[in-house]
Amino acid sequence: MIELATKPGSHGEADKHVKYCIYIKQERAPMQLPIHHTASLALACTLALGNVAWAAPGDLPPIRLGMIEGMSGPFANAGEAVERNIRFAVEQVNARGGVRLPDGKHLLSLTVFDNKQGVEDALLQLKQLTDQKIPFVLEGNSSAVAGALVEAINKHNVRSPDNRVLFLNYSAVDPVLTNEKCSFWHFRFDANADMRMQALVDVIKSDGKAKSVYLIGQDYSFGQQVAKAARRQLQAARPDIRIVGDELHPIGKVKDFAPYIAKIRASGADTVITGNWGNDLTLLVKAAKEAGLRLKFYTFYGNSLGAPAAIGEAGVGTVRAVAEWHPNAVDGNAASDAFYRSFRQRYPQPKDDYLFLRMDVMIDMLAAAIEKAGSTDAIAVARALEGARYKSKFHEASMRASDHQLIQPLYVAVMQRLADGGIRFDNEGSGYGFKTERYLAPAATAAASTCRMQRP
Known part of the structure; x- marks a missing residue:
């Protein structure tokens, strides 16, 4: 586990390097991020930050997000692409100081759980996630997995009212998830099939x-x-x-x-x-x-x-x-182009060029809902998300309250x-x-x- 943070609002020549080390508590489920990788990242961040002031996040605990995704097997590249997008979105929230709660601003923290693209493995990973009391579940690269997670979360939230979780779905587009199998605990940020x-x-x-x-x-x-x-x-x-x-x-x-x-x-x-x-x-x-x-x-x-x-x-x-968007979607829009260029700067390898705007929207809307609710409680955040609107200089969306389907x-x-x-x-x-x-x-x-x- 790495705990590196920049002081919000720091300036100077080294700032362009700081953003690469900005997410706090980069976490992986056991065996997914070897020790030498974390050590290398820590060293790289230390060298990049140089004399720039940095510190651990302080006494306020991070707001934890748990991503359950296929990080191994035939679709590992899709899982890796999702992780890059989620981390990019998390970094942007943390760069502006995090999410404001009554006791101050909390940074977002992402933990990745490998379900090997299987339903049974996903349910096992969900158990690990809830045991760690992570309040927000992220998944998307399988509608079969999403359907199983919805059912399991419905039951878990009844059994454990003091440890409820909210499911944010970024890619599982089977229509039943916001129709006959819709759930108060599930929100979809992608257009359905x-x-x-x-x-x-x-x-x-x-x-x-x-x-x-x-x-x-x-x-x-x-x-x-x-x-x-x-x-x-x-x-x-x-x-x-x-x-x-x-x-x-x-x-x-x-x-x-x-x-x-x-x-x-x-x-x-x-x-x-x-x-x-x-x-x-x-x-x-x-x-x-x-x-x-x-x-x-x-x-x-x-x-x-x-x-x-x-x-x-x-x-x-x-x-x-x-x-919902693509790099050439909005002609002559400087904000759209800047958004894409910032992702490419963050992930310069051509193979990593896979940007989903909806994942950035999802993290932004979640942060806003937590602030509106003044809490990470699943019911309070769900009610804050219902009917919520998103608007940037090149995109707009709203979360339909009746079925928790994002309209964009x-x-x-x-x-x-x-x-x-x-x-x-x-x-x-x-x-x-x-x-x-x-x-x-x-x-x-x-x-x-x-x-x-x-x-x-």
Whole structure:
């Protein structure tokens, strides 16, 4: 465990180095951060800080966040990307002094628990988290895991009213989590699968060349929901489009997607819709590229985690992705560009270029809710989050009180060459980035909910 802190408001030439050492109590679950790593980081921070005044955070304990995520296994790169984003957001809150409570300002502290992308491991990690009395649970890279966590947290909060926890979900987008399985203890900061599909279909319906669609996805709750949403929404928007394939594959286990690409080619599809993420997306699009299969890909996550580099030239004008924001989303907006550049400065390696605005929004909204509640008590913070609004110079969002679903803009963006001059930033140093093709204002993304929430 490392306890390094800067004094808020310190100035001087060394300040540009201070921000790299600003998060307090960097913590990992046992065996995830070897001792030599922590020692190296401590030494690096000591050298970087030099003569700049620094100190431990004092007598006020930090506000602890526990992230349960797949930090090992086939989707470890996705877990690592999330951790970078959460730490970046935590650092920004801590840089302005932390979160104000009645007794003063408290810094945020993040502990990472590895669930190996499995449900049972996630539940074991949740037990460790609650045993440590960490009040806030963060998870997102699996709707199956999120569903299990919601059920477990519902039960835990009834059994242990003096140790309740709140679940902040940044990526698990199965619609049931804010519909029939909605929970007072769960808040989702990503658009759900129906909302994301609605944005993609909004573009497809105006594409006169789209005649036949192949659906391919991961075989678990999220992939199944994506396929259902695609069928339902395409039928309503473009009943003339034929669905020529609907396939689910094992999640995280396919090493070669060439047989799937062969089936897509044989189907005569001109368009592919996929909710694949992580290596399952990268390997899918890489196989299409290697097979010379040029068709339109409508994806949930095609603008990140190795996908642009894997797709390369074949994706220009053909690969689309939907997101709440992307680096080229807001033309001529200095604040948006500065936000992206600050992340790239914090994580300069091209492979680390994977910025989610929604995670920054989540941490900001949590900090504001804690301050409004004047407490880290789960019920008080939940009530402060309900109906809360977020607004920056380039983004706005609101937390719908009825189902705890964040309502925010969505952008459908198409892949472009950086060299062509139509975009300012590429992805992962690949020379390819994304340009907004369709913008949907928050009101246009707000799908109806069937949630009947039970409140304490």
